[in-house]
Amino acid sequence: MSFFVKAALFLLLTLLPSELQAQPFILPSPNRAFYDPDGMTKYYAPTPGRDWRSGTFGCVRSEGWQMHEGIDILPVSRDKRGEPADDVWAAANGIVAYINRKVALSNYGNYLIIKHQIEGLEVFSLYAHLHSIRDDLRVGSPVKAREVIGLMGRTANTRTAIGKDRAHLHFELNFLVNDRFSQWHKSYLPGQRNDHGDFNGQNLIGIDPVEVFKGQQRDGSRYSLLNYVRNQTELCRIMVRDTKFPCLNRYIRLVRRNPIAEKNGIVGYEIALNFNGLPFQLIPRSELEIPGKAKVQLLSVNAAEQAKHPCRKLVTKKGTQWELTSTGQRLIDLLIY
Numbered sequence: 001m002s003f004f005v006k007a008a009l010f011l012l013l014t015l016l017p018s019e020l021q022a023q024p025f026i027l028p029s030p031n032r033a034f035y036d037p038d039g040m041t042k043y044y045a046p047t048p049g050r051d052w053r054s055g056t057f058g059c060v061r062s063e064g065w066q067m068h069e070g071i072d073i074l075p076v077s078r079d080k081r082g083e084p085a086d087d088v089w090a091a092a093n094g095i096v097a098y099i100n101r102k103v104a105l106s107n108y109g110n111y112l113i114i115k116h117q118i119e120g121l122e123v124f125s126l127y128a129h130l131h132s133i134r135d136d137l138r139v140g141s142p143v144k145a146r147e148v149i150g151l152m153g154r155t156a157n158t159r160t161a162i163g164k165d166r167a168h169l170h171f172e173l174n175f176l177v178n179d180r181f182s183q184w185h186k187s188y189l190p191g192q193r194n195d196h197g198d199f200n201g202q203n204l205i206g207i208d209p210v211e212v213f214k215g216q217q218r219d220g221s222r223y224s225l226l227n228y229v230r231n232q233t234e235l236c237r238i239m240v241r242d243t244k245f246p247c248l249n250r251y252i253r254l255v256r257r258n259p260i261a262e263k264n265g266i267v268g269y270e271i272a273l274n275f276n277g278l279p280f281q282l283i284p285r286s287e288l289e290i291p292g293k294a295k296v297q298l299l300s301v302n303a304a305e306q307a308k309h310p311c312r313k314l315v316t317k318k319g320t321q322w323e324l325t326s327t328g329q330r331l332i333d334l335l336i337y
Helices: 003-014 181-188 209-222 225-230 259-264 303-308 326-336
Strands: 058-061 066-068 071-073 087-089 094-100 110-118 121-130 148-151 169-176 204-207 236-240 268-273 279-285 296-301 315-318 321-324
Touching: 110 148, 121 148, 121 225, 169 209, 181 326, 204 209, 209 225, 225 279, 236 326, 259 279, 296 315, 296 321, 296 326, 321 326
Parallel strands: none
Antiparallel strands: 058 066, 071 169, 087 148, 094 110, 110 121, 121 169, 169 204, 236 268, 236 296, 268 279, 315 321
16 A cells, blocks of 8 residues: 555544644733734743843844744733733643653753644644643643643743743744654663653754744634645755655655656655754655665755754755754654654
8 A cells, every 4th residue: 555545544534524624723821912013022021131032933042043942921910929820721622742840850840742633733832931730631631722731930940040020931833753752862862861751852843833823813714734834944955765754654744745756666755844954845756766875865955044044053064065964964863763
């Protein structure tokens, strides 16, 4: 049975009609300043000495050279001690995938991850720095959109504590790279601790929640998260000689058809990555379509996108040639492990 027949059967058997339609995300806290054109300073928590943009997603830290994987949302209410008093809500229907209630184990402090199925995509929302997580929640607990999951706070294990003035919800929308991450970690990073299993931050690749919220606001019921992901701006393209890596099944809706490879036999995949390393397009290739015999090849780089978003350091130019950095190579190794 061909990969594409399997993919079609998977969609028919596992997706309910409602899941084939866009399931919008909601803002995960009572702060509504996001919808006010002049409300950015009331919505985002900046880093010390910086403006509100440092609380947004992307290459917004360390003069553009440090990635911020989510958005930092300010509270709208505080208790008598000046601590945040906002409830935090599930951003969409889903199932609790991971909970960390041991502050010392993460610079995210108390945090929770929820798995969502949207248009055939498995998406993970993350809620960090919580003061507390609802006591009855466990891995596997179902939650509904707008259901309270915790209380906003400022927990973290960082050397410098988060002050009351910067208390916030750190919110992410992520894709899981590989559900064999724990095995990969033992193999590639022997001796290093992995306190969070497959939900280690290295195994999560974020998209910009604000772009999703804006798209939903603009398009309403016509909004498609799948189309948004499929149309990411390309940073680079790679070719891999492999046909059995996990994301081919997890994200089959990002796989494009190629009649030539279907006819002649698939021996690898051409993969487009955005600046954050998200594989948003996977094209099967036959032996006739793959140059060379290397398992991994860098095919092209969008130099303008690299200049605009350099912080993930996935590629570098040496002389006139582009190549994957050690960070980029490690990402590809994890992707196809």
